[in-house]
Amino acid sequence: MTVLHVDDDPALATLVRKALARRGHAAVHVATGAEALDRIEAGGIDIVALDHSLAAETGLDILARAGPRDRRPPIVYVTGSADARLAVDALKSGADDYVIKDVSGEFYDLLVAALEQAFERWRLKKARAEDQRLVREARDRAELLLREVNHRVANSLGLVAAMVRMQASLVDDDEAKRALQETQSRISAVAGVHRHLYSSAGVGAVEISEYLGHLLEELQTSLSGAGTAHRVVRDLRPLVLKTDLAVSLGIVVGELVTNAFKYAYPEGVDGEIRVGVAVEGDTVTVSVEDDGVGWSGDGPVKGTGLGSKIVGAMCRTLEATLDWRRRPVGTAAVIRFPAPSPSPSPSP
Numbered sequence: 001m002t003v004l005h006v007d008d009d010p011a012l013a014t015l016v017r018k019a020l021a022r023r024g025h026a027a028v029h030v031a032t033g034a035e036a037l038d039r040i041e042a043g044g045i046d047i048v049a050l051d052h053s054l055a056a057e058t059g060l061d062i063l064a065r066a067g068p069r070d071r072r073p074p075i076v077y078v079t080g081s082a083d084a085r086l087a088v089d090a091l092k093s094g095a096d097d098y099v100i101k102d103v104s105g106e107f108y109d110l111l112v113a114a115l116e117q118a119f120e121r122w123r124l125k126k127a128r129a130e131d132q133r134l135v136r137e138a139r140d141r142a143e144l145l146l147r148e149v150n151h152r153v154a155n156s157l158g159l160v161a162a163m164v165r166m167q168a169s170l171v172d173d174d175e176a177k178r179a180l181q182e183t184q185s186r187i188s189a190v191a192g193v194h195r196h197l198y199s200s201a202g203v204g205a206v207e208i209s210e211y212l213g214h215l216l217e218e219l220q221t222s223l224s225g226a227g228t229a230h231r232v233v234r235d236l237r238p239l240v241l242k243t244d245l246a247v248s249l250g251i252v253v254g255e256l257v258t259n260a261f262k263y264a265y266p267e268g269v270d271g272e273i274r275v276g277v278a279v280e281g282d283t284v285t286v287s288v289e290d291d292g293v294g295w296s297g298d299g300p301v302k303g304t305g306l307g308s309k310i311v312g313a314m315c316r317t318l319e320a321t322l323d324w325r326r327r328p329v330g331t332a333a334v335i336r337f338p339a340p341s342p343s344p345s346p347s348p
Helices: 010-022 033-042 059-065 084-092 106-169 174-199 208-224 243-264 306-318
Strands: 002-006 026-030 047-051 075-079 097-100 205-207 231-236 240-242 272-280 283-290 321-326 331-338
Touching: 002 010, 002 033, 010 026, 010 106, 026 033, 033 047, 033 059, 047 059, 047 106, 059 075, 059 084, 075 084, 075 106, 084 097, 097 106, 106 174, 174 205, 174 208, 174 243, 174 306, 205 208, 205 243, 208 231, 208 243, 208 272, 240 243, 243 272, 243 283, 243 306, 243 331, 306 321, 306 331
Parallel strands: 002 026, 002 047, 047 075, 075 097, 231 272
Antiparallel strands: 205 240, 272 283, 283 331, 321 331
16 A cells, blocks of 8 residues: 555654555655645545644544545544544544554554555445446446347337238238238237337336337227227226236237227127226236127137137236136126236336
């Protein structure tokens, strides 16, 4: 270490310099606060030994002008008083440690030991702060790259969905047209997650109420264009899920809403489809309800049955159960899965 010793006693300064030299350290001696602050400003000082009693001022006066800890070397306060209040005042004023000065030979060893320990603590603190800075920079770079990846994936999936939609518009067969429209909806559900990820503060988690809100708006627009005008009503409570779980949930909700659009109401009858998300204790409940003809989940499925297989696969990913409830009027599909453990929100 290079130690700045601030003391107006030249004889004591000589003894301190010798004690430091025996431990391999260099000493720079000054007698006033002005000299000490100038020497600190010049650089090259690792730690300061600051005496309390100087000719024109006290060490506390110098501490008040030395600046914050992160902008100057650590300071060990040296006082001839055994009054604990003076040591406490020095620590409150910014000193990193203190040593009681006496005429015994032990004082020099205690001072050197205190300087070494204070310097080591400061060095470790500075190294930890630098490590944390590097980790933050690496995290920020990784999040920037992930955001760019999500942006490109969303754009690519959006392009695929647009091509599927164009293909559907050119097909005359109604069954093929419906199949292409369903495919487009599934692609849009996945694209929506990635679009949400690159436009939000977080890159590893999705706020479900916002994501499903956008997804349901898109579904209502696209499915209403197929000859129905059902109204989708949302009651979506805040919930944060990891990206893969959000994709699975979005696909399940998309399939159930699409089925309700196609089969819940008789042809030519417009109705209401309600989608809800709630967290009850350690369980997430997602429901899709209608006031249509009613179905309990039993019996042959309509269409190709691919939607039911997709819903089953996604529910397994979510570790979810799917229950069909026949209501007095209409149907309710209720999905339950374990609530995620507390994790950082999408904000940084």
